Amino acid sequence: MLIDCHSHIHVKDFDRDRDEVIKRATVAGVLKMIEIGFDSEGIFKVVALANKYEFIYAVIGVHPHLASEWDEMIAAKIEKLVKMEEKVVAIGEIGLDYYKNFQPRDLQQKVFREQLKLAKKLDMPVVIHCRDAYVDLFNIMDEEKVERALLHCFTGTEQEAEEGLKRGYYIAFTGVITYPSASALREVAKNAPLDKILIETDCPFLSPKSRRGQRNEPSFIGETYKEVAKLKKMSEDDLEEAITQNAHTFFRL
Secondary structure, eight states, X not given: OEEEEEEOTTSXXXXXXXXXXXXXXXXXXXXXXXXXXXXXXXXHHHHHHHHHOTTEEEEEOOOGGGGGGOSHHHHHHHHHHHHHOTTEEEEEEEEEETTTOOSOHHHHHHHHHHHHHHHHHHTOOEEEEEESOHHHHHHHHHHTTOOXXXXXXXXXXXXXXXXXXXXXXXXXXOGGGXXXXXXXXXXXXXXXXXXXXXXXXXXXXXXXXXXXXXOOOGGGTHHHHHHHHHHHTSOHHHHHHHHHHHHHHHXXX
């Protein structure tokens, strides 16, 4: 069984063929999907998808690119959804992005802290977005005493991976790991403990090597599983079983 641990099929890129995309995923062996909302509208769309499809689960939060959307009202909406909807399994994706810098860093940090506090209040794990901000990210997470976190779409260094792993966090890999230029990332995946990794598409972004230039979708995830299995020197079936167990543990599925 394949699990896509981070997808965005609720976005407009899939408006014309969303149901067909989901069908193709199931045909390809993707039997669970974690759908990630990241803004004030998306949090409701992913919950609606999770309620429509038994095998889809929802994660809700405000992305650092959209930190200016955060206020008491959206915080209250997220809290209400977590309490009302059993299929909401984490807060995310949240974090810091100093690469794009679409929002002021001090605002990103403030919103990140508030969402971490909300996740702790609700006893929910967090799905983390981070680009070029690991020093501040880990400092804030340490100060907020975060224990259950997933570093989504990890493209950092070996040292940054080690910093996350020593805190007990999970690391997720995308189709980026299949790119010729990603040799350092492949080393990270090779050395990461098997019980602390997850695999995701981050669709519609980051299609694997054979699909580069195309819109990414969950049915493409097998290529990433194949690459990680090769790096781990294990069968694809054994890797699928391990990733399934990790996803069930982290998201409490």
